[in-house]
Amino acid sequence: xxxxxxxxxxxxxxxxxVVLREGSGDIRVVVGMATCGIAAGARPVLNxxxxxxxxxxLADKVTVTQTGCIGICQFEPVVEVxxxxxxxxxxxxxxxxxxxxxxxxxxxxxxxxxxYTISAMNA
Numbered sequence: 001x002x003x004x005x006x007x008x009x010x011x012x013x014x015x016x017x018v019v020l021r022e023g024s025g026d027i028r029v030v031v032g033m034a035t036c037g038i039a040a041g042a043r044p045v046l047n048x049x050x051x052x053x054x055x056x057x058l059a060d061k062v063t064v065t066q067t068g069c070i071g072i073c074q075f076e077p078v079v080e081v082x083x084x085x086x087x088x089x090x091x092x093x094x095x096x097x098x099x100x101x102x103x104x105x106x107x108x109x110x111x112x113x114x115x116y117t118i119s120a121m122n123a
Contacts, residue, residue, distance in 0.1 A: 027062045027107060029053070031094075032078040034069035040076035041095065048096040049079070052103040062107050075118060081106065090118040 031037070031046040049064045070078045075092035079102070082088050089112050091102060098116055105111050114120055 026084055028082040029062060029064045029107070030080045030082070031064070031066050032068070032070040032076060032080075033066040036069070036073040037076045037078065042077035044096045045077045045079065045094045045099050048099040049103065052100060053107070056103055056108055058103070058107055072118070075121060091116045092118050092121055 029049055031042055031049065033042050033046065046064070046066055053059055053062045053064055070080065070090075072078060072090075072092070077092075077094040079091040079094050079099070080088055081091070081102070089106070091098070091113070094102075094116070098113075101113060102116070105113055
């Protein structure tokens with residue numbers, strides 16, 4: 001970094017990503033980022049949610065955050081979706097590609113993808 005202007009440009013470029021992680025939308029996406037989650041591939045999942053929520057124009061209604069251990073390590077990466085007035089949805093064994101589908105079908109379209117949920121794993 002060579003100047004204050006360069007720092008300001010970096011700040012402006014990253015602003016959308018920070019807002020997504022700290023927003024106050026009606027839907028909250030929480031990615032488990034404890035050691036087990038990171039080892040299982042949670043970082044690309046988190047990044048994809050942040051990118052897609054922004055790209056799909058959902059930043060005003062969806063907040064993407066991270067948390068520590070969710071407690072179901074064998075199902076990592078784990079993503080929980082909270083919506084006001086609805087039951088929490090727990091997606092398991094997530095990948096960046098599955099995150100694309102969750103954004104499109106669940107966050108945008110309102111339809112839970114049952115085969116990716118913890119309920120499907122217990123069936």
